Amino acid sequence: MAVDGFERKRPISRARQAREAIVFAFISWLLALAQPVCAAAPPALHLTQAELWHSPSGSWAPPDTLTHSDDAVLEAATPWQTVALPHVRPRAVATPAKAAQAPPQVAWYRLQVPAAALAASPQGPRVYIPRWQTSGTVAVYANDRLLWQTRGSRTWNSTNRPVWIDLGGATPADTTLTLHVRMASQQGVGGALSTLWVGPAEALLASWRARTLLQADGVAFSRGSYLVIGLFALLLWLARRRRGEGLYLLFFVMSVFQVLSMLHYMVDSEGFGLPDEWFAWLAYVAGSMGSALCSFLFLCVINQLRLPRLKAAMLLYVGAACLITLPPLGLLELNTALPALRLALIPPGLVMIGVGVWGAIQRRTWGSALLALWLLLSLPIGFHDLGLQSYRGDIESIYLTPYVYVGLFTMFLLIAYTRYVRALDVAAQANATLERRLAEREAELAASHERLRQVEREQTLMTERQRLMREMHDGMGSSLMTALRVIEHGERDRVDVAQVLKECIDDLKISIDSLEPLDADLLALLATLRFRLGPRLEGAGLALHWAVQDVPPLPWLDAQSALHVLRILQEVLTNIVKHSGAREITVSTAEQAQGGVPGVVVRIADDGRPFSPPPPEALPPGRRGLGNIRSRVALLGGDCAWAPGGERGTVFTLWLPLRRG
Known part of the structure; x- marks a missing residue:
């Protein structure tokens, strides 16, 4: 049975295995780009050893030149200590609030670059530092010249962006180059410096771009994509909010919190311009806690789990954490308690993983099972990132937590699809x-x-x-x-x-x-009457004169009406033959309006004895012919009249309307 589009487990097909192999090969290729490889350019020099000196300087700002520095960097008596790179200086889990205002702990690293690594190339030599990390300021010098330094906030700096420095003009050709790295760190925070690469830009460019993408730009791009999808989900929720589609609104809120939780990955050398306390609260408290809460609720929805008490506990935990750490209250110095805040994310993270696993057990669908496996994978990933933030393990590795939520967002896209x-x-x-x-x-x-x-x-x-x-x-x-x-x-x-x-x-x-089709043609009806009665009239010694002319058609002239017209004219002609003694009859037609109503007239004139019909109420018994004529004319909606024909004879006029109501 399929629920929310996830069906029960099926055997993995060869096509799916091939797709997974392609995906893993692509990821391996991206990671391989992190190592400087370029066959078309001279090889780059990998610096894995440096000299370290802890300076007593109390200045955050790096000096403009080493010659005029307050530190005895160039003095021969400076006690340099050889260290292996990557090198870390341990950090405390939490530091006192006054440590943020105390003078920094300054450490200098010195590295010697042979002239062979600075050979001329079309794009020139570069210094590539995959990673550095501290709360403070960092500066890089070539011989006596300041080439690069961090700006903006000391706490929220560009630590996730690899350093890329152009050495063009920094040293004469065929001359050994001395690099100095100055790291001024907050008290108790420590610091870390990876290995360095020096060589032609052509040999280092692919590695630098790949690491920039994985450490910073990829996070920004993915969160921007999530936010765009979240806005689309918000529009869907606004369009369907009456149908209980709360999942779309939840996804939009989760995408917003995801952007906030990854703000520190997007900081460049200029910073964000926000106060450090508010930046820490948005990124580590509101963003991370809110994202964990929304992910928990999202998992409850797609796995159809109610868990009212656990939801209340999660809301209480996240709400209390956001309230206690709110900067205006001043209850906690966030910038000195960042490691502790990261540990505070472990309980909601474990709850989220537990809900995902429990949902997979309850649902038993391939979608929920895949999501549970992904969440379980996030557990070692989270410990890996915690160790990386505490300078434990390989500091040149990449933070993987930003990519854990890819599973949830992919699951939402799958559900939407x-x-x-x-x-x-x-x-x-x-x-x-x-x-x-x-x-x-x-x-x-x-x-x-x-x-x-x-x-x-x-x-x-x-x-x-x-x-x-x-x-x-x-x-x-x-x-x-x-x-x-x-x-x-x-x-x-x-x-x-x-x-x-x-x-x-x-x-x-x-x-x-009367049954023949006439197409509303009165003349055709009269022609039929002439054909039927003409021989009879001529046999009675009457001359029939036909003086008809074209008249408009009568749309209402059906078989019943045609029979009425024929009966009227038949009765009139019969009366003429029987009673008038006429010798000539003339039949004519014309178009004539009556009372402002358009119509046509049919006239029958004879030369017999004049005839003037009595009114209807004065008709003698047995004379039903005139009554029949008048009743039929009334049924047709027309009018009839008898009038003298001059010196002799009578004219019968039948008026018929063009349109009958």
Whole structure:
């Protein structure tokens, strides 16, 4: 089972073994660069022996020249003592507070450089000192000339940066060079000086750059990278703070404390400009203690450990340490108790390691196990650095503690990466689920739409069937019933049965014509009417004149409305044939507005007897034709009227709107 992206142990693959071999080879190569090797340049001289003299001088500042120095450096009677390099002068674990104001302990180192080591080269000879360490000032002289000295704070100096001095012009060619190193140290602090290298810059440059990177610049670069990642984590926390993502905020705070805890690795020859007490408090108390506390909490989160009492104890310990050592309170002289402060970091460090190991036992994942091994490795690394700070062991080795937290930061990046990949997987699965559901909904909607279309078709057919049945019943059915009654009652002489049957056929044809698609074209509808009724009119002795012109389409002209128009015009023409005695009929169209509403008109003019219809309320019984015309016109939203046609005849006008509400 995977938790926070860490799965259970699996066999190590060959690809992973190859990657680890490459990493170890790269680290070995970096460490090898620390040794001066350059085949293209003359070999450099490695100075492993010097002469030591303890001066009674009480001055912190180095003299400008050895000739005018208060120290008897150049006197023949000076008791020099031969010592091997690296050389250390022991330091006390803690010194009295008054030692910071006492005169320094001054030690001089003298080294002889043969002329062969100063051979001319394109970049010239250099002096390379891998490491020196003390709380005080250091100066380097070539013969009688001051070439290099520390500046800024005496306590927080550039001890982690290797010395690189250009000897160009310091001594004539083919002449032995005498180097003097002056080290003024605080009382009880002691000091350490590594071996020295003298020779062409080409032979020493790679070694100096590698050590500068490992001792100072690499620490600065890594902490700067952690801080950038921490700022990114802070932005993530601000964006997701409502979701309980406290791990991102914790990582940001830890990156800040990490930068503070490594400030002393970043000091150059000019210093930081902070008071020594505050610098010590920020670097060794707030930075280191805060970093240990955040690392402890970070391990609790990723290992899913609660440990409320241990958390309270850690908070109390770190809070008390920060409060007691706060510079304004003046309870402790930090600059004289730095070794003791380093020992105070051991308890939270041990707790952090214990939490990492306990989490690995509880979780049993390869990630937690790897982190526990890394933390266990930090234990000997911490003792190594404590010994190095106390000038024990090989003082030319490199502080390794700054690189211990690489494991925690790598673990955070792995967690962030795992969560990011998991979020992508969740998003992909969500998209796939949404696509599947969308496809299902689309299929359901398509099926529903098809059912609705089927229902609409059935409803349309039923409506159309009912309309046709109603029209056939009211029109052709009524005429057929009339013809049937005439035949049954023997009234053939009084009623023209053939004429009634012709009207029935016309009704049927008109009903069928109304079903043809018209595309809102009124003229096409009138042409259909002319085709159906023209022969009948001509058979009755009427001349039909067709004077229509183009009119705009009527968007609302569907089959039902078309049938209404045909029935209206059919009724008008039938009345003309039966009752007017006309000989000529003229059908015309035009575009005409009525009451400000745009529309079209259809006019039917005849030359028969004038006709003036009675009002609707005065219609005689049995005369339903005029009522049907008026009711159909009302359904169409139009208007109709009968008017005299001049000296003779009548003009029927049907007005239809272009747009119907």
